[in-house]
Amino acid sequence: MKLIYEGKTKNVYKLENGNVMLLFKDDCTGKDGVFDPGENSVGLTIEGIGKANLETSVYYFEKLKEAGIKTHYVNADLNNATMEVLPATVFGHGLEVICRLVATGSFIRRYGEYIEDGTPLPGGYVECTFKNDALGDPLVTSEGLAALGVMSTEMFNSMKEQTLKITNIIAEDLKTIGLDLYDIKFEFGFNNDEVILIDEIASGNMRVYKDGKIVDPVELTKLINNR
Numbered sequence: 001m002k003l004i005y006e007g008k009t010k011n012v013y014k015l016e017n018g019n020v021m022l023l024f025k026d027d028c029t030g031k032d033g034v035f036d037p038g039e040n041s042v043g044l045t046i047e048g049i050g051k052a053n054l055e056t057s058v059y060y061f062e063k064l065k066e067a068g069i070k071t072h073y074v075n076a077d078l079n080n081a082t083m084e085v086l087p088a089t090v091f092g093h094g095l096e097v098i099c100r101l102v103a104t105g106s107f108i109r110r111y112g113e114y115i116e117d118g119t120p121l122p123g124g125y126v127e128c129t130f131k132n133d134a135l136g137d138p139l140v141t142s143e144g145l146a147a148l149g150v151m152s153t154e155m156f157n158s159m160k161e162q163t164l165k166i167t168n169i170i171a172e173d174l175k176t177i178g179l180d181l182y183d184i185k186f187e188f189g190f191n192n193d194e195v196i197l198i199d200e201i202a203s204g205n206m207r208v209y210k211d212g213k214i215v216d217p218v219e220l221t222k223l224i225n226n227r
């Protein structure tokens with residue numbers, strides 16, 4: 001295996017068969033020893049969290065496979081905390097796709113004069129932001145993505161359709177264990193003329209509530225994996 005990229009929470013390797021291997025690490029983003037998925041630097045190490053995050057990802061990737069939704073997932077080795085995936089080209093320098101089922105967080109900070117915190121968003125609301133810490137992860141529209149040459153309108157429509165389907169599958173699954181999904185963050189890539197879901201489906205990328213109270217990502221991982 002050849003190391004391609006060493007990330008904060010995952011290392012990426014090139015395999016001889018042309019696919020890519022992701023190694024999930026126990027390093028977590030955070031600040032002052034407190035886990036925070038929104039932070040941009042490693043703040044602590046939680047023993048076993050890499051394997052636990054992989055287990056969550058595999059669980060949902062398998063569910064999407066059953067639903068006929070293609071992703072970059074090929075297989076995984078939970079014991080070694082690795083996942084084999086298809087190679088994919090990211091859009092631009094990194095594009096995050098957020099699906100919101102309930103108005104909260106940054107959505108309320110932007111649009112709070114029009115809507116109350118906690119208001120359901122029927123059907124789901126999909127938005128995109130460029131990964132750019134210095135610029136505060138700026139929002140971008142489908143027209144903007146096309147004008148910048150990052151993604152065609154057809155690609156965006158495919159990505160949006162997949163995002164809504166995937167979010168619904170995850171939300172319905174979480175409901176079976178008494179949890180409410182408010183919003184979730186994804187990343188997509190381009191593989192063989194197709195837009196597909198890449199990266200991971202981890203608790204740190206979800207905002208989930210139980211009985212009206214937000215669930216800590218580490219606790220959420222346990223709830224999903226130990227049902």
